[in-house]
Amino acid sequence: MRLSRRHLLTSAAAAGATLAMPAIGRAEDGGFDLFAKDRAMRNVDRDGNTATAVSLVETIEPILSFDTAYNLQLAIQNYEAFIAANGSWDEPTRETFGLELGKSRKAVSQLKRRLMINGDMALEKRINDDFDAKLDAAVRLFQARHGLIINGKVDEPTFYALSVPADYRLNQLRLNAQRVEQWASTLSDRYVVVNIPAATIEAVEESQVVQRHTAVVGKVDRATPILNSKVHQVKFNPYWTVPQSIIEKDLVRYMNEDMEYLTKFHIRAFDSKGNEVSPTTIDWSTAQDPLRYTFRQDPGGENSMGHCKIDFYNKYDVYMHDTPQKALFGENARFHSSGCVRCEGIDSLSAWLLRDNGDWDLPSVQAAFENGLREDVPLKVQVPIHTTYITAWANRQGTVSFRDDVYQFDAQGLVNFADA
Template sequence: MALAGASAVLPPSMARAESIWDMFARNRVLREADPAGASAAAQALIETTEPILSYDTAYNLQLAISQYEPFVAAGGWEDVPREVYGLRLGNDREGVIALKRRLMSSGDMPFAERVDNIVDQVTDAAIRTFQARHGLRLTGEVDEATFYAMAVPASTRLNQLYLNLQRVTNMAPNLSERYVVVNIPAATIEAVEGGYVVQRHTAVVGRVERATPILASKVHQINFNPYWHVPKSIIRNDLIKYMNEDPEYLTKFRIHIYDGKGQEISPTQINWQTDEAVNYMFRQEPGAENSMGHCKINFHNPYDVYLHDTPTKSLFGENARFHSSGCVRVEGVNQLVTWLLRDNGWDLSRVDSTFASNERIDEALKNPVPIHTTYITAWANRQGTVSFRDDVYQFDAQGKVAFEA
């Protein structure tokens, strides 16, 4: 949200015993609160049709910078005390006033001259707004991820705005009428058309040691119900370990081994105490347990990365979705595939039925769609909502604004 401009000057909280009036006040707060409504309102602030990557984003970032600069020059927001950790709706204890000051100073909570020690419905809504802007689960609780996001100094946030303005400005001239953006720090995907987001998807991207690369390419093909050819890096770093832990691992996950002549061999023919396995080809059969799920979205690149479905849907509900080996897993991938294959005459019903059939089909796009994997840790929309994400790959810390496509 738009920055309030200065922290409220409020008296410190004081420890005190709870009176019967305090208990009545807390019960009233709990009774009258609408957490679901507060979450929906917070989500609406960020789920606009404006792309993370566009010319408009650059303009909105400039506006955000103009708000943050004088605020940071005045000292920024105060540090959050440990007492705010764990606070949630109905709590009445030391730290609440400091929490409210923090939420007011970042514009998540309306300014008030006087506040009390209770986390009321206004404070609960403000916590959820803060969480939405930082890509966190909307719990309404100052949990670990929320606490650490609140502890980031305003000066650091301003520096993120500077860096990302340069990144967006560098990339915007290369955008077309229709494109896909994978924003790695946010672990999200946007399908953009005519300057508007028509689809937004939660994603799982590469962990730090196996980072998703920054690139620009074009989606040219969809593989339905693909085989998965296990990369040598995964054979070496993961598969050998799994087989030592469970000799039936390959059988359970329908992974077959082939030698250089294309002949299938048995897992018992390999010495799993060595790296011998990397000399063979490992192929997983199509199906629900396939590591790529029901589809693979291909675009030319030198890193052998792609977008794909996944059988592990639970990861999409996490705060930090950095688990892959460089490729990108897509929630609701059937909708994205339908959008990509629109000019091929595919609709959602056909995509879903093809998924369910387990039939192997390779469909080339009649009109390849540009795709950009990017690193944007701060952006803003025209409503004044400013979003931030963690510098997971430390590109902000390096001051990196240009990337090789």
């Protein structure tokens, strides 16, 4: 089943019957004190609600683990029972879009009912139309479970996630339960997981997540490959050699837009004999001539790999690295790379990977970054890394998380991946 955000807001039903829940009624206004209401809204602990939401999602279970496989089976049972009894939940109405703290309209009570069904909000017998502190906390939890920017507002990504039918979510749970079980049986005591749909990285040790990092992964047309490998080297302040695919798809276009592009970003051109040449001597009218050259970016602040590159064995020439484009880590959809994985807080991950080398800890890694140290450090103990595709999982607290099927592997029903 394939979903699209296209026309979602404009095609939402203008009104819809709320899911029948006999235990939930609607409260009367009863002369509510508007001034008291305004004071209550101002005193809502938004940051506290966000922190609580994150704590309910980011527990210590690795996404690839037998614990997660078990928790997924429980989630499947709950969704099956709900669908058997109710069919699905109602889609949000157009009036749901834009709801946030302090709003008061009929769509608020409908949103409360929906979030009670999902377990994001405690069940209440009487429901009013006020977007109150409890609903703010519930929306933030819903956003955390779906990997969205947590702002407490029903913005476009949140509206889209609310619009996904229950049977679609059940299908995600079933597919991913099979994927997790398949991977869990192959894991060692210490490993790194890149979950592509979530654009996140976990460092795992003794069946617990010891580090979690936000990532940026491959675009749909330049997907990050799914594989099992081993991290074997950390490079500090590396040179970056531009891959041929990027020369062909990007660099030629950039140079046609601005002939100073290579100079501005400290990228040098070399011929087949290793001699540096001027970019102006290259024919940029097509990709044919540029592909005859090697383009290498100097270390430094503008380097596309930032201060660090983490190498693991693979045939795709992909790796993990730092980036000067830190703002990308704050986006909802972090699918911007040409297949490599950019890692936020890569200094901490590098120190964890290099701990068996003896001379490396977090302060020494940070000093290498700051001082521009140019050094390649092989790991004395190579660490397994798994790049995988999990769009639904659950933790021991019963919190169920979902992500978009960005590469359409769920739509294809893929469980086994050729390179895994």
